[in-house]
Amino acid sequence: MKFKKTICLILFPAIIFACKQEKNPDVATFTGGTVTQNECLDSFLEGVQGNPDYEANDVTFERIVNEHAMKRIGVLAAKDRQIQETEAYKTLVRRDVDTIILNQFILDKVIDPVLPDSLVRAIHAKSSPQYKMSVIKRTIKTSSTDSYIAQQKMQIDAIYDQLKQGGSFQILAKKYSQDKSVQYNGGDIGFMFSEAFSEPVLRTVMDTMKVNSFSKPVRGYNGFYILKKGRGMNIDVPPYEEVKDDLFKIVRRSRQYELMARAQEYFEHLAPKYKYSIDQNNLSRITDNMIKTKLVQPLVQQTTESKEHLNWILARLESDSVTMRDVYTEAPQFPQDLDQFLEQFQNVVQNRIFALEAREQGYLNHPELKDRIQYTEEQTLRTLLFKQEVQDKARQILAGEKSSTPADNTIRLHELEQKLRGEFENSLKKQYNLQIDKSKFTSMIALAKLKKQEYLDVTAPDDSH
Known part of the structure; x- marks a missing residue:
């Protein structure tokens, strides 16, 4: 399972917080x-952070004020049209909110x-x-079948015998290793510490090996391995606080199997609560076809038969189900x-149950x-208001016009959407009586210039050295 750690964008809170302490007049009402x-x-x-040349003037602030006002008016207009009661809204919000709470839930659980921080600190040390x-x-x-695994074990044992008899590790790696990323380098991975390995057994083996030696064959999740440990090199390690975020990413990759095991254990604990069951008949029909063709693509080609496959239910929950279509549409790739299909199927099911438990x-x-x-709800x-009042109407107008080339239709559709959007926004401004108080702009622009200069002074490079 792939996990995402929630990342928050910090937009110079010290500067922005300073704004909060000052008089805060309304510059627009509706x-x-x-x-x-x-x-x-x-x-x-925020604009200055992306572009230090961003100017504080009447044009800039009229645009900013309009953007803030129209965002809120858009929400009011959508609610007045009862868009929040539509199935489209409920489906989209449920999906996107589930993603938000799922990420936090996975982080916590x-x-x-x-x-834990103690592990990352120990690895840093x-x-x-x-x-x-x-x-x-x-x-x-x-x-992999038992017979294939047995063949691979025989092969790695034979390679080990050649190494014991004085065979060249580099030559044998080029000839027999199936790790394509380093095979042609004679198996050379470079200088590293054990946490760079995602296979737990390889971390243990590396930590216990002597320098200038090779290991016995060991079995990991993805294969049989022989390691060779060469000379060591001391490196300057920055203080923990400077590298903890990057180090955490390394440790998260190296501990992926432990994370998967933890997720699976928690999933198995929760599954009965949500009445999880696999439709073994449909899943077998899918997997048997994949084994037979050795390809996934034939099952998702745009044919009547493949569309039927995509709607097959592979797993059921008390109030939900997972189809083959879900496995593909929710896959990161x-x-x-x-193997990839089954892994992704398990990921989708786990995520569904974790999201339900997060809500619970x-x-x-x-x-x-x-x-x-x-923010997601608004x-x-x-988005749905714009689709209803602009995009759908633009497509209706285009459908009534004489057909043209696809390229011309794309240009024409864009023109219609721009025109209809402008008209619709103007109608909303009138309907909700938007009033912008430009008399407040002079003091606001002066304050903006001051805050911009403070930010530039804080972030300017130190030329004293």
């Missing part, structure tokens, strides 16, 4: 809300227990010296073989997620 000076200043400072490592690998997969445990009210959930309202 039926149902206002736009304040400070939120416009915050938006301006899976990642943090496996990767032993990140030097690093050793020149090489590897010979004979690949196995989850779906297209599954290329049976109150993650919808998680203090760190409330703003993101609200953005979905605006």
